[in-house]
Amino acid sequence: MLHVSRFVPDPDRFAEFIAGLWQGPLPDDLVLHRWIYIDGEPRQMLLIWEGGDAADEYVRHRFGSFGSLVTEGATDSTPGLAACFDRDLATFGTWLSAHRGASEETVAAELDLRARGLRAPTFDDAKRAGRSWQVSRLP
Numbered sequence: 001m002l003h004v005s006r007f008v009p010d011p012d013r014f015a016e017f018i019a020g021l022w023q024g025p026l027p028d029d030l031v032l033h034r035w036i037y038i039d040g041e042p043r044q045m046l047l048i049w050e051g052g053d054a055a056d057e058y059v060r061h062r063f064g065s066f067g068s069l070v071t072e073g074a075t076d077s078t079p080g081l082a083a084c085f086d087r088d089l090a091t092f093g094t095w096l097s098a099h100r101g102a103s104e105e106t107v108a109a110e111l112d113l114r115a116r117g118l119r120a121p122t123f124d125d126a127k128r129a130g131r132s133w134q135v136s137r138l139p
Helices: 011-021 053-064 078-085 089-100 104-119 123-136
Strands: 002-009 031-038 044-050 067-074
Touching: 002 011, 002 053, 011 053, 044 053, 053 067, 078 089, 089 104, 104 123
Parallel strands: none
Antiparallel strands: 002 044, 002 067, 031 044
């Protein structure tokens, strides 16, 4: 399972935190995707990771012992947004079907919404097209 953790370290214990990260073996199921420092004060980091119970326990212990840690489950939908940025409806439809398990009917409806935005001449027209699509789907 993918997780996003926000960590706010205790500045008085930061050296302990860093040294503790380097000690001992890691759980076999812990996969690191990103370690991102957030600009500003207080110092904060985002840890994007995958893993099961052993990884969860490791993160809670090795991070949570040295500051505030909030972890949430997440879903990586980067390919869907990448298809949007590429203005590639076909790739989006394939991704929606293959990775989200969407039915043909759902894929067609979702592609219709995106095509309305893609064809719109202005941002305001795209917003109106989106509202129209939403109203057309109401029971």
